[in-house]
Amino acid sequence: MTKPQYQSLLIIDFGSQVTKLIARRLRELNIFCEVHPYQRITEKFLTEFKPKAIIFSGSPKSVNDENNPKVPLSIYRLGLPILGICYGQQLMMHQLGGHVEGGIGTAEFGPAYLSNERNLKLLKGWFKDGSELVWMSHGDHVSIVAPGFKIYAKSLNAPIAVVADTSRHFYAVQFHPEVYHTPKGSLLFKNFVKIAGFTGDWTMNDYQKTAILKIRATVGDAKVICGISGGVDSSVTAALLHKAIGEKLTCVFVDHGFLRKEEAQEVLGMFKAKMNIPIIHADESNLFLRELEGISDPEKKRKKIGKLFIDVFQKYALQIPGAKFLAQGTLYPDVIESVSFNEGGSETIKSHHNVGGLPKKLGLKLVEPLRELFKDEVRTLGTELGLSKTFVNRHPFPGPGLAIRCPGEITKEKVDILRNADAIYIDQIKKFQLYDEIWQAFVVILPVRTVGVMGDKRTFDFACTLRAVTSIDGMTADYYPFTHEFLRDTSTRIINEVPGINRVTYDITSKPPGTIEWE
Numbered sequence: 001m002t003k004p005q006y007q008s009l010l011i012i013d014f015g016s017q018v019t020k021l022i023a024r025r026l027r028e029l030n031i032f033c034e035v036h037p038y039q040r041i042t043e044k045f046l047t048e049f050k051p052k053a054i055i056f057s058g059s060p061k062s063v064n065d066e067n068n069p070k071v072p073l074s075i076y077r078l079g080l081p082i083l084g085i086c087y088g089q090q091l092m093m094h095q096l097g098g099h100v101e102g103g104i105g106t107a108e109f110g111p112a113y114l115s116n117e118r119n120l121k122l123l124k125g126w127f128k129d130g131s132e133l134v135w136m137s138h139g140d141h142v143s144i145v146a147p148g149f150k151i152y153a154k155s156l157n158a159p160i161a162v163v164a165d166t167s168r169h170f171y172a173v174q175f176h177p178e179v180y181h182t183p184k185g186s187l188l189f190k191n192f193v194k195i196a197g198f199t200g201d202w203t204m205n206d207y208q209k210t211a212i213l214k215i216r217a218t219v220g221d222a223k224v225i226c227g228i229s230g231g232v233d234s235s236v237t238a239a240l241l242h243k244a245i246g247e248k249l250t251c252v253f254v255d256h257g258f259l260r261k262e263e264a265q266e267v268l269g270m271f272k273a274k275m276n277i278p279i280i281h282a283d284e285s286n287l288f289l290r291e292l293e294g295i296s297d298p299e300k301k302r303k304k305i306g307k308l309f310i311d312v313f314q315k316y317a318l319q320i321p322g323a324k325f326l327a328q329g330t331l332y333p334d335v336i337e338s339v340s341f342n343e344g345g346s347e348t349i350k351s352h353h354n355v356g357g358l359p360k361k362l363g364l365k366l367v368e369p370l371r372e373l374f375k376d377e378v379r380t381l382g383t384e385l386g387l388s389k390t391f392v393n394r395h396p397f398p399g400p401g402l403a404i405r406c407p408g409e410i411t412k413e414k415v416d417i418l419r420n421a422d423a424i425y426i427d428q429i430k431k432f433q434l435y436d437e438i439w440q441a442f443v444v445i446l447p448v449r450t451v452g453v454m455g456d457k458r459t460f461d462f463a464c465t466l467r468a469v470t471s472i473d474g475m476t477a478d479y480y481p482f483t484h485e486f487l488r489d490t491s492t493r494i495i496n497e498v499p500g501i502n503r504v505t506y507d508i509t510s511k512p513p514g515t516i517e518w519e
């Protein structure tokens with residue numbers, strides 16, 4: 001457990017799909033918070049963590065199930081403000097003497113309208129125009145409120161939608177204020193942290209100063225290696241480390257040859273020329289292409305790239321004498337251990353490219369200075385460290401790069417065609433000023449040649465597909481609704497300007513059932 005020196009809020013996770021969003025909403029309000037699974041919550045944990053307030057998440061479970069997820073009853077005697085959300089509300093009622101029931105006709109999934117019963121500080125600014133839209137997702141409902149609580153709002157199927165015991169600062173809501181479908185959810189959190197006395201002391205500038213001191217204390221005089229992929233996270237990690245330890249940092253940029261157009265030069269230019277950070281350019285594109293020859297199965301490709309990446313990194317890292325630490329750009333969403341109720345264990349959809357095996361192999365200790373941050377916080381930190389806004393706001397790019405956007409066998413010819421088409425597509429998106437509205441956009445070159453006619457000549461070239469999605473975190477996504485004008489212009493430009501492509505399609509699959517990448 002990290003011991004934050006900021007005023008901190010504890011989020012107890014009971015297994016809801018959207019617990020991370022509670023943390024997001026709070027971070028937006030400059031509140032430091034951490035998510036911990038309910039099994040970890042003991043009196044000792046609470047004493048060490050010293051929360052200023054607590055939030056209970058939702059859960060797929062019922063409080064009436066045998067072995068339902070719960071918290072020690074002593075939590076209610078700490079004198080701290082508590083907010084229960086959905087299952088969190090039901091648990092609070094159940095543990096404090098109320099009653100929760102299931103039953104046909106009381107479930108609510110989706111939008112619901114909340115009406116006000118009496119005023120409550122938690123709902124300050126709500127109900128100005130009568131009822132409020134909220135997002136519900138519950139099977140059970142509270143049927144008897146616990147002693148000391150009053151009802152403050154109701155919905156059609158949740159007559160006890162908001163309850164509170166204002167003398168103890170206990171608040172509990174049946175709906176989900178953390179999701180974007182509850183438009184005034186952020187205001188509810190703002191009211192809650194105000195009631196709890198938070199001053200909003202979590203700022204990026206403060207974070208940067210503390211992180212630099214922490215890095216210096218951890219690393220001492222040792223050298224640090226940082227793997228650079230060209231992505232935002234590893235670049236910000238490197239910039240932060242450089243500010244903290246200067247010349248003691250060496251970056252290794254493994255160039256597998258599947259980067260976007262001019263990306264390698266951009267990264268090298270930024271690190272070497274602009275930031276004066278020593279960087280080793282491991283240009284191993286030929287090796288990767290050679291080793292991938294003949295492989296068309298997506299999982300085999302991913303595994304091969306992952307293994308080669310580690311081998312190459314190791315080769316270069318061993319040439320840096322005195323290195324004791326490896327810096328990685330791990331982010332908070334990867335650190336949160338969400339409770340999984342999937343008894344069968346979850347299925348591997350794709351083997352993600354990561355360098356998890358590296359520290360052990362190299363005998364290096366890890367430094368992960370972004371472990372407490374969300375992606376947009378990393379972007380803010382990056383800009384504060386002097387990285388350009390255009391760079392830090394780039395769309396996410398997968399570790400295996402263009403290799404997983406080239407279904408079927410990978411050849412240099414196909415990767416080059418794809419790289420050119422992708423550059424035009426992104427250029428179009430920027431011209432139409434859509435880049436920041438879209439979460440991720442790229443081209444996939446399809447393993448099929450089609451017949452076309454250009455001038456008076458027959459062509460027999462590759463088809464490609466354009467992908468553009470909106471998303472919050474990449475877990476779910478929807479296709480971006482381009483105008484026909486955009487699609488027509490872009491298709492024309494790609495076919496005219498990229499030899500090797502004579503047909504353009506647009507992928508309108510959401511995730512699920514699709515995934516964002518094709519492989």
Ligand code: XMP
Nearest residue numbers: 351352353396397398399400474515516517
């Ligand atoms: P999928 O295709 O699983 O992708 O819907 C979700 C997000 O993850 C990115 N992605 C990766 N990122 N290493 C990464 O660092 C990987 O191996 C990898 N595979 C997919 C993908 O681009 C999307 O943003």
